[in-house]
Amino acid sequence: SAVISQKPSRDICQRGTSLTIQCQVDSQVTMMFWYRQQPGQSLTLIATANQGSEATYESGFVIDKFPISRPNLTFSTLTVSNMSPEDSSIYLCSALGHLNTEAFFGQGTRLTVV
Amino acid sequence: TQLLEQSPQFLSIQEGENLTVYCNSSSVFSSLQWYRQEPGEGPVLLVTVVTGGEVKKLKRLTFQFGDARKDSSLHITAAQPGDTGLYLCAEYGNKLVFGAGTILRVKS
Numbered sequence: 428s429a430v431i432s433q434k435p436s437r438d439i440c441q442r443g444t445s446l447t448i449q450c451q452v453d454s455q456v457t458m459m460f461w462y463r464q465q466p467g468q469s470l471t472l473i474a475t476a477n478q479g480s481e482a483t484y485e486s487g488f489v490i491d492k493f494p495i496s497r498p499n500l501t502f503s504t505l506t507v508s509n510m511s512p513e514d515s516s517i518y519l520c521s522a523l524g525h526l527n528t529e530a531f532f533g534q535g536t537r538l539t540v541v
Numbered sequence: 542t543q544l545l546e547q548s549p550q551f552l553s554i555q556e557g558e559n560l561t562v563y564c565n566s567s568s569v570f571s572s573l574q575w576y577r578q579e580p581g582e583g584p585v586l587l588v589t590v591v592t593g594g595e596v597k598k599l600k601r602l603t604f605q606f607g608d609a610r611k612d613s614s615l616h617i618t619a620a621q622p623g624d625t626g627l628y629l630c631a632e633y634g635n636k637l638v639f640g641a642g643t644i645l646r647v648k649s
Contacts (some may be wrong), residue, residue, distance in 0.1 A: 431583070460636065460637065467642075467644055468641070469629060469640060470584070470639045471639075472636060472638060472639075475636055519583055521637070529586045529589070530633075530637050532582075532583025532585075534582055534583055535581075535583060
């Protein structure tokens with residue numbers, strides 16, 4: 428199994444500012460992902476964080492808005508840039524276990540943009 | 542990316558009742574997983590099904606994978622308040638894509 432620590436757990440931000448969310452895994456993993464989730468709804472994949480190369484973004488998400496870093500096999504960051512109230516959501520980090528058969532998730536970052 | 546449909550979207554039942562949640566796709570799943578998420582937590586894996594017709598049991602939960610691998614169901618027997626949560630099916634390939642989710646509320 429993999430234990431994922433995400434921080435901050437929540438934040439309230441002013442529109443127009445940026446927030447960087449950190450994700451730390453307790454073991455080396457090959458695949459890391461970032462999701463967005465509205466309360467009570469499903470998870471939408473933002474991007475796959477690739478170690479040593481640019482992240483792979485899903486349709487509707489762009490690097491300028493959601494820059495992602497993955498400097499090593501245990502750490503990734505997601506930045507929500509130039510925030511607007513529409514960015515208010517829960518952001519979750521995920522990693523595949525070493526057998527690549529199970530995804531583990533952080534507890535999420537609840538972001539409110541005012 | 543294929544579309545995963547889940548039904549029902551919301552289910553509110555009394556303790557002791559049985560329920561079934563469905564997950565359907567327009568195309569064949571490579572493999573399918575079921576997750577459960579509680580408020581304030583990330584989803585936790587319940588089961589992975591890979592083979593058409595496969596049935597897996599996890600205590601009071603029974604998971605079925607359709608013969609054609611385009612649908613799956615989760616059946617809970619004698620639901621308990623602790624089963625309350627968001628249930629998500631997901632296609633597992635080189636990334637995990639989730640269905641819309643089913644919110645289950647079990648009242649005591």
